[in-house]
Amino acid sequence: MVTQSSWSKFDSLLDATNKRLDKVRIRRRGKSLYLRATLPPKSGEPKAKQRDLPTGKSANKPGLEQARALALDLESELLRKCFSWDKWDPRYRKNTFDISKSAYDWGQEFGTQKARQIQESTYIDDYAKPLSKLPRDKQLSGALLKAHIEQLTKDRTKSRVRYVSCYQQLADFAGIEVNLRTLNPAGGYKSKPIRADEVPTDEEILETWEKLRNPEWKAFYARIACYGMRPHEPFFATFSSDPDDPFAKIPDETKTGYHIAYPWPADWWSIMKPWEGELPPVQIEGKNNKILGSKAGRYFRETGKIGHTLYFVRHAYAIRTALSGAISDSIAAKWMGHSITIHSRTYHQAISESQHKQAWQTAKSSVTANSEELLVAPQ
Template sequence: MATKDERLKRSIKKASQKFDRVRIERRGDKLSLRATLPPKPGEDKPKQRYLPTGKPVNEAGLKLAISMAMRLEAELIESRFEWKNWDKKIAKVNEPKTVGDWVNELIQRKSAQVNEATLKREYISPLSRLPQGEPLTEMLCKELIEQITKPKSRSRLRYVTAYIQLLQSAGLPQSLRNLLPVGGVVSGRINPDELPNDEQIFEVWNQIKNPGYKILFSRMAVYGLRPHESFKCQISKNKDEPFCKVDDDTKTGSHIAFPWPFDWYEIMEPWSDFVPHLKVERAVWSKYDNERLGNILSTWFLRNKKTVPFTAYMLRHRYACRLAENSIPTGRAASWMGHDISIHTKVYEQALGLQGELEAWRHAQGKS
C-alpha cells in the first residue's frame, strides 16, 4: 500500500500533466511552479524559473497551487504575464493594486470554495480576460463585458457575476447587475408531454423519506424554484399571504413567487426549516455558490431515480405549465419564475400555445 507521501507525489505529478507550460513541483516543504518565463527587468532572454507558491506540501496546498498554475498558464498563453504580479521584490511597495492583484486574491479565495472545473469556468476564464496590469475600475469591467459577451447569453451572466465579485472584493462601487440578462438566459423549448403530471409529483413527494430533501423538493414543486433557489428563499407561513421571496444572490436576483396549486402549500409545508438531514451541514452548504447548491439536488435526484423518475428542473417546468393551464397571465407567470416574459414565452411556447387554443375554443363554445 502506498504511503501518504507517495500518494501526494503522484497527485502532484498528475496535476502537472494538466498543463502545457507550467509544472508543479515540490521544493522542500513548499510547492513551486516551474515554467519558462519572460525576462525580468534588465534581462533580455526568457528563462526557466521557479515561482514559489508559498503553499504547503499537502492536499489543501496542492489545490491552491493548481489554481495558481491555471492562472500562470493563462497569462503565458495570452502573453499577459507581468513580473510585478508574481515577484514582490519587483513590485513597488507603494504601487496601487492592479487588476492582476485583485484577480489573484479572488481566485485564491474561491479555490477553497468551489471545485476545480467551476473555478476555471466561472472565475479564471472570465477574470483572465481583463488587462492584468491596469488599475481595477467598474468602467474597465463594463466595457469588456459589453465588448465580448452578448445580451441574454450564458457568457454575459458568467462575466457579470465574476466581475461583480471582483469589484466587491476590492471595495469598489459597482452597478454591473444592470448588465445581467433580464430574467436569465434563453433555454430550449419545453414539451409538456415529456413532464411528470401532478399526480406523479405528489406521489413522489409522499415517498421521500429524507426530511431535508423532502422540503427542498416541495419548494421546487410548489413555487417552481430553480434547484439552488430552494436553498436561498424565505417562505411565508401566513396562508393569506403565502408568497416565497427568493434571495438576491441567486441566478436572476430577488423575485416573488406564489404557490400553485395552493393545496400543496398547505399539505407539503414548504416553509418548514430544514433540520440538518442533508449529508452536508447548513454551516457548510451556506457558503457554496449557486451551481454547487444546484448540483447537490441534481445529484440526489440522479441517485434516487428509481423513486424520483424525473429531474429537478422538471418540477420547475411543470409549475410553468400548470400556471398556463390555469390561465395565469404570461407576464405574471414569468415574474413569479424570475425570468423575462420573452424567455418565458419562448421556453414554454407549446404549453402557452395549447392553452391559447383551448381558451379560444371555450370562448367559441360559449357563443354557440
C-alpha cells in the same frame, strides 16, 4: 439552515475581530462582508468620508479571516498615508502595459482584484473559468482575447456572453484598447431548448412527491414543485402558512436577488404543505448557489431516483402558469426571478401539443359559457 442563533454567534466573532482593528471596521451586510473606514476623497470630492468597500467574502469564519487580512492591509495604507483608489476601486486603475507578463499572469492579477469586489459565487461562475484558459506562454493582446472567445465559446450562448464580459474587463484593466462586445450575440444568448417530453406532468410530480420517503427532502421537493424555485432557493426562502396569502420570499442571496412567489396550482399548497417540515441538514455557509443546487440534484439523482431533474420541476411550474389563463407572463416571470424575455423565450417552446389543445379547449369553453350567459340574459 442559517438561523438567528448562528448569526448571533458570527456577529459576536465579528465584534471580537473589530476590537483588534483601529481605523477599519468589518461590517456584515446580509451574507457579505464589507470594510468600513474614513477614506480619502475621490477625484472631484472636497473631503474624506466614510465608505464601505466590498471584500467579496462571505459572512462565515473563513470569510472573516480573509476580510481581516484585507482590513489590516487597508489600515496599513491609511496609517502610512499611501492609500490609492487605483488599488481598491478598479475603475480608477490605469495600467502601463507590462510586456514581461503573460496573458495568464494578467488574468491572475485581474482576478485577484476582481474577487475582492464581488460575491464568491459570481466570481466562480463568471470569471474563474475564462481567466484559467489564458495561455502562460503568450502576451496578452486584443487579438488573443478575441480568438479565445471565438474558439472557446459558441455564438448565442451564455458562455459567449460571460467570456466577452470577463475578457473586456481584463483588457480595460491591462490598458488594451479593444472592443470585444461586438462578439456578443445580437438579442442576447439563446438558451438550450426545453423539450416538452422532458418536462414531468403534474401527475408525475405529485406521484414523485408522494413516493419520497425522506421527510426533509420531501419538504424540499414540495417547495420547488409549488413555487417553481431554483434548486438552491429552498435553503434560503421563507414560507407563509397563511392560506389567504401563501407566499414564498426568496432573499437577496439568490441568483436574481429578492423576489416573491406564489404556489401554482393553488391547491398543491394545501396538499404538500410547503411551509411545514425541516429541510435537509446541508451546510450552506460558505457555499455558493451552484454547489447547493448540485448537492440537491445529486440526492434526487442517486438516492431519490426520481425520473426527472429538479430544474424540470421548475420548468413545469412555468408551463402551468402559462397555461393557466389567469397569470400573465410578466407576473410569472417575477415570481420565478427572471425577465419576461427569458420567461417567454425559454418556456413557451416547451408547451406540448396536448397542452396547446387543452389551452384551446379551456378558452373555447370559457367563450361558449360567456356567449350562453348573454343569450339568456333578461332584456
